[in-house]
Amino acid sequence: MPTIGFEQHIAEVAARVEAGLEALLSERPEPGEIARPARLLAAMRHATLGGGKRLRPALLTAVARLFGAEGEEPLRAALAVECVHGYSLVHDDLPAMDDDDLRRGRPTVHRAFDEATAILAGDALQALAFATLADPATDPDPAVRAELVLVLARAAGPGGMAGGQMLDLAAEGRFREDGPERLGEAEVLRLQAMKTGALIEASAEMGAILGRAGGGDRAAIAAYARALGAAFQIADDLLDAEGAADAVGKATGKDAAAGKATLVGMLGVGGARARLDALTATALEALGRFGPEAEPLRGAARFVAAREH
Template sequence: MTEPTFSAQIGAAATLTEARLARALAAAPLAGERLRPERLLDAMRHGSLAGGKRLRPFLVIETAGLFAVAPDAAATAAAAIECVHCYSLIHDDLPAIDNDLLRRGRPTVHAAFDEATAILAGNALLTLAFDLLASPEAHPDAEVRIALVRTLARAAGVGGMVGGQMLDLAAEGRFAAGAPLALALSEIRDLQAMKTGALLAAGVEMGALLGRAEPEAHDALAAYGRAIGAAFQIADDILDLEGSAEAMGKAVGKDAGAGKATIVAALGRQAAGELLAALVDAAETALAPFGPRAAVLAEAARFVAARRN
């Protein structure tokens, strides 16, 4: 699979997701809503329609495609997971957490609006995600919709992304004596699997659910999702160390300054790079049962490792 083909696929998924998000964030109130405050909608749009790779929606759409699910049929679930991702970025950027002023090359939501509006915009995007998944547009079968809701909720909640963020803050020494904690490698991997890996793996899982994957196929895709999630975070840690703010569209070099627990800090740059390569190999191996049909997903694993932003 060549890079232009992969680029075309992820670009198509991004376009489809953007359109579905824009429709979900229209000004007209839905049934059961009284009105939609303009400032809140503007902040939600600022935080979710600002571009980005749309990797998580791509994983939903491409995985579902393995089972002949059309991209349009997967778009609502793809938009739902992107809502959760964008909410997490809005809240991560807040002064109480990372205190960032730049995201995707633009002012963060709290910088462009204000802190209270940013909190509410994140809250609203999170709840919108489950509104989308509860709709028959996500899938005609209510049992599949329930499974989608459960998968995304668990990946995003106390045992997933939010729990991982809490562990990350604790590792920085936010709640102890103010000094970063020395975590074992296994603890860092748990933290990263929750904070970053869980939502990426959920994208693959949601695609498998949309396609009603058989257990063996489901297990293979779960292994792929875990590998790509771990690879993404290591690549992100390397980019924070070696990347530029211009390419990243956000501040870099903050992990070391904050004493963050990362694989790079624990193993060193060379060993972390070797682990990253091994995770890409593991992701590709997990896709072997699908043969050439999974070539774009295999390319996605390589993209995650080699990305520059």
């Protein structure tokens, strides 16, 4: 199996994900569907096509490839993850949530369309994700498909991404008349592990499931992805603190304005960068049991640490 770098891998995956999402979001109804309203499809396409780093699909397919699983099956699982990620961004951007007008350098879905359409687009993307995973085309083994569904659902649900968003809103003081409760570092880490890290870790775990990885290998991949997810969030917070909106593709400086608790706010820029470096080292160390075939995953850790958008 030839070894490629992460930059090449993510570029190849991004092109395949774009084409795959185009196919998933076609006007033709799938068996069991009645019709696909044009405005809803347009909003779903606006949310998912023509932008994004595609880090999660790249991570899933890189892990699957490490364990010998390649082709359309890992790609379909990656498309499901990207649909869940897209849905989360559409809903997070809503006025009732983070109230953002810009995403990936373009108007957010509720600005390009309207709030009701944005809510339905997010709902439909989430449903499409699980329909894709449950389809036999994703894996011939129903037990594998069921495990994929379980891992992604738990990462996206009350103990993962949605729960993390709830904690984030509470930390802003949305539900307290006397203002937000100041979070300590442990609470911030838990919030970020749920809101951001859970889906990144699930992506890696799903790749290991598709590759039929053994227990020790799966534990190593989980440790790697956990550190990677934490590093990604710190890098994102650093971009919000220091980046320019035109480079980042969304409004910056919003965390401080909203009074959000972040490690950048707690540790300062220098302290946050030191933590980012330590997490990157932890991620790389977790891959120590693997040889050069894991180089794309090592590259992913470096990519996250050095990201500028």
